[in-house]
Every structure is written in C-alpha cells, then in structure tokens.
Amino acid sequence: MITKQDIDFAINANRKLKEESIILSNLSSTKFREFTKNRLGIEAKKVRISSMKNTKTYDNLLLDARELFELGYGTKFISLCISLKYKMYIHTIFFHKTVQKNRLSFVINDSIFNQLDVICKGRLFYNRIARGIFLSFKCKPLYNLSKNERVGVKIFYDTPGNKIFIKRDDRSSKSLVCGYSDIIISASPIPKNTEKILKFNKNIYTSKNIDVCFEADDFGFDKTDLIDDKNARKLYPHLQKYGFILEKKRITCSDRSCGDLHIYRNGKKYIIEISNVFESPPTDKNYHSAYNRIRDNILGKITRICLLNKCNIIFIFNKTLEDKKIINEDFVRVIEHFKPNLILTTFNDGWEKEVANEIHQLTK
DNA sequence: CCCCTCAAGGGGCTTATGAG
DNA sequence: CTCATAAGCCCCTTGAGGGG
Numbered sequence: 192m193i194t195k196q197d198i199d200f201a202i203n204a205n206r207k208l209k210e211e212s213i214i215l216s217n218l219s220s221t222k223f224r225e226f227t228k229n230r231l232g233i234e235a236k237k238v239r240i241s242s243m244k245n246t247k248t249y250d251n252l253l254l255d256a257r258e259l260f261e262l263g264y265g266t267k268f269i270s271l272c273i274s275l276k277y278k279m280y281i282h283t284i285f286f287h288k289t290v291q292k293n294r295l296s297f298v299i300n301d302s303i304f305n306q307l308d309v310i311c312k313g314r315l316f317y318n319r320i321a322r323g324i325f326l327s328f329k330c331k332p333l334y335n336l337s338k339n340e341r342v343g344v345k346i347f348y349d350t351p352g353n354k355i356f357i358k359r360d361d362r363s364s365k366s367l368v369c370g371y372s373d374i375i376i377s378a379s380p381i382p383k384n385t386e387k388i389l390k391f392n393k394n395i396y397t398s399k400n401i402d403v404c405f406e407a408d409d410f411g412f413d414k415t416d417l418i419d420d421k422n423a424r425k426l427y428p429h430l431q432k433y434g435f436i437l438e439k440k441r442i443t444c445s446d447r448s449c450g451d452l453h454i455y456r457n458g459k460k461y462i463i464e465i466s467n468v469f470e471s472p473p474t475d476k477n478y479h480s481a482y483n484r485i486r487d488n489i490l491g492k493i494t495r496i497c498l499l500n501k502c503n504i505i506f507i508f509n510k511t512l513e514d515k516k517i518i519n520e521d522f523v524r525v526i527e528h529f530k531p532n533l534i535l536t537t538f539n540d541g542w543e544k545e546v547a548n549e550i551h552q553l554t555k
Numbered sequence: 556c557c558c559c560t561c562a563a564g565g566g567g568c569t570t571a572t573g574a575g
Numbered sequence: 576c577t578c579a580t581a582a583g584c585c586c587c588t589t590g591a592g593g594g595g
Contacts, residue, residue: 215565267566314558316559329556
C-alpha cells in the first residue's frame with residue numbers, strides 16, 4: 192500500500208534534487224545513492240532487482256508500483272518513490288517493463304456513477320498549446336476548498352463518455368486547479384471517442400459538455416451546501432422536513448430558465464424560483480424606471496420558466512409585489528395566462544420556515 | 556458569467572546502445 | 576542475458592488572461 196506519506200516524501204526529495212539541478216530524467220543510480228546519503232541520511236542498498244524475484248518484498252514492491260501507476264504517476268516518479276521507500280535504486284526501465292501501461296482501463300467505470308449525489312455542468316476542452324484535454328466546471332464551495340489546500344482527485348468516465356466522476360484521493364497525481372473563475376482538472380486519459388471530437392481539428396478550440404458527478408460528502412460537504420442560490424440554500428433544509436428530496440443535478444446561475452431549486456416529493460417534480468426583487472429598494476429619483484425594471488424582471492422569469500419547463504412551478508417573490516406600482520395591465524394579463532403558483536413573503540427573519548410550510552400546503 | 560486562448564516546464568514513453 | 580544510461584519526441588500539469 193502506497194501512502195500519502197510515501198508520495199509526499201518522494202515529492203519533497205524531487206524538490207531537493209532540483210535544488211541540486213538534478214531532474215528525474217538525469218537521475219542515475221550513483222547520483223541517487225549520493226543524494227540519499229548526503230541529503231536524507233539514507234544508505235541505499237546496491238541490489239540487483241532480478242535477485243529478489245519470488246520474495247515477499249519483490250511482490251509488495253510491484254503492487255506499490257502498480258498502485259502509483261493507477262494514481263497517475265509514470266515510470267520516473269515511480270522509480271524515485273519506490274527507490275526511496277525500499278531504500279534501493281531501481282531504474283525506470285524495470286517499471287516500464289513490469290507495470291501495465293493501459294491507463295484508460297483504470298478510468299472507465301460505469302458502476303461508480305451509482306454513488307453520485309451531485310451533478311454539475313462541465314466542459315471538456317482542448318488546449319492546443321499544452322496539447323491536452325481538460326475539464327472545467329464551476330462549484331463555489333469546491334473552488335474555495337481547492338484554493339486553500341491541494342485537493343487530489345481521481346477521475347472516471349462512463350462508457351459513452353458523457354459523464355465524468357471525480358473522486359477525492361489526495362495521493363493522486365491529479366488535483367483540482369483553481370482557474371480564473373472555475374475549477375480545472377486535466378482530463379487525461381481521454382476515452383478515444385471523446386478525444387476524436389475534441390482533437391478533430393487541432394487549430395480549432397472546441398468543447399464538449401459533460402456532467403461532472405461526485406459525492407458532496409467526499410469533499411467534506413453536505414449536498415445542501417452545494418445549492419447555488421443563496422435563498423434556495425436557506426429554504427431547502429425546511430422543505431426537507433416535509434419530505435421533499437433534492438435533485439442531484441445542481442442548478443447554477445447560468446441555468447436562467449431552470450429556476451433555483453429542483454425538488455421531488457411522491458414522484459412529482461417541483462421547480463422553485465426565488466427572487467427577492469426588493470433586496471435593494473429603489474431610490475426616489477429613478478423610481479419609475481426601477482419599478483418598470485422589476486416588473487419586467489418578474490414577468491420575464493415567469494414567462495421563461497413556465498414556458499420551458501413541464502412540471503409544477505412555484506414562484507417566491509417579495510410581498511411588496513402587491514404594490515400597485517408593479518401591477519399594470521400587462522402584468523395582470525401575463526399572470527392570467529400562465530397562472531403560476533405564487534408565494535409572497537417579506538424575506539424577514541424566519542421567512543424560509545413559513546414559505547416551506549406554504550409550499551407543503553400547496554402541494555399536498 | 557460563459558466560453559475561449561495562451562504558455563512554461565518537466566515528466567512520460569520508447570528505443571538504441573553499451574556495460575556488467 | 577540483465578540492467579543502466581542517454582536521448583528525443585510526446586504528453587500532462589499547473590497556471591494566467593480576456594472578449595463578448
């Protein structure tokens with residue numbers, strides 16, 4: 192079993208090697224022994240690996256090497272890590288010959304998708320300069336987590352290549368990388384069909400949408416922490432008490448026509464859209480334009496969401512909506528056309544409790 | 556915000572060649 | 576025959592920046 196300590200030790204040693212201008216490509220048996228003796232105080236044995244065949248150590252050593260390969264490391268790093276762990280230099284060619292080289296076989300895994308409880312929208316894209324394919328997706332809590340610490344992950348694909356599962360494993364060679372505003376993970380090894388789509392023309396940047404699946408728990412979150420909308424995040428725990436179940440698919444602010452919260456009860460799906468339209472009340476000066484904007488905003492949401500979704504939809508708006516300044520003729524006609532479920536609230540302390548109860552009553 | 560673009564550096568993989 | 580080393584191209588990781 193390769194531990195995080197084994198790997199960190201090797202990473203550190205590699206750093207020290209670089210201080211002496213030795214990169215792994217230049218590491219030789221002599222340099223390794225000199226280095227371990229002088230910098231680490233380790234006396235490495237001089238052993239011919241072939242003489243160890245059929246010993247327990249040899250078997251363990253190979254198991255460790257295979258595990259490292261599965262974690263995404265290559266022969267040079269494996270050579271360093273194993274050499275340090277077993278205190279004897281073993282050249283890269285040995286691992287090249289003994290470790291299975293099909294990385295793809297480790298990452299195709301359909302059954303792992305049974306565990307997921309969160310799905311986010313992601314994209315795979317090809318980076319022409321780096322000549323690699325990468326995954327990019329947004330998830331605020333994960334982004335903040337990986338900003339503060341290295342979050343190692345393994346990735347898995349389903350057979351059709353439409354979904355990618357990320358599983359935390361801090362030993363992995365891959366980690367979540369904070370991009371400009373999103374999380375980036377290198378997506379290799381890439382299933383062949385996906386690779387074809389993205390590398391079809393190397394001069395054109397293309398991307399492919401993909402579902403990013405994971406378990407919230409795996410990264411230390413509750414799945415309700417990952418609800419994107421602030422108000423929906425407050426409301427859901429109270430709905431949960433009434434037996435509503437959160438959809439796995441995460442709604443982000445980019446899904447403008449999807450509402451804020453998707454939940455199920457008794458096999459029925461409900462979409463909830465929450466808008467605190469008076470969060471910052473209009474000032475006296477632009478009084479009229481402000482109310483016009485709010486009216487358009489509300490009508491736009493009602494129209495889009497009602498038109499594009501085929502399930503029960505509940506809108507939660509500010510109670511001030513009853514104000515005559517919002518209700519004009521157009522407003523009345525749109526409301527009469529779509530007949531949306533409307534719940535009005537003050538958004539004062541404790542609103543989420545009252546609203547959850549209203550939703551419960553409304554959907555009985 | 557969404558989607559796209561650019562980049563450095565070094566390990567990964569493979570093979571030839573020679574030493575032990 | 577086994578193992579070590581070097582060399583070279585390929586690929587992966589990490590990271591930044593910006594237009595619309």
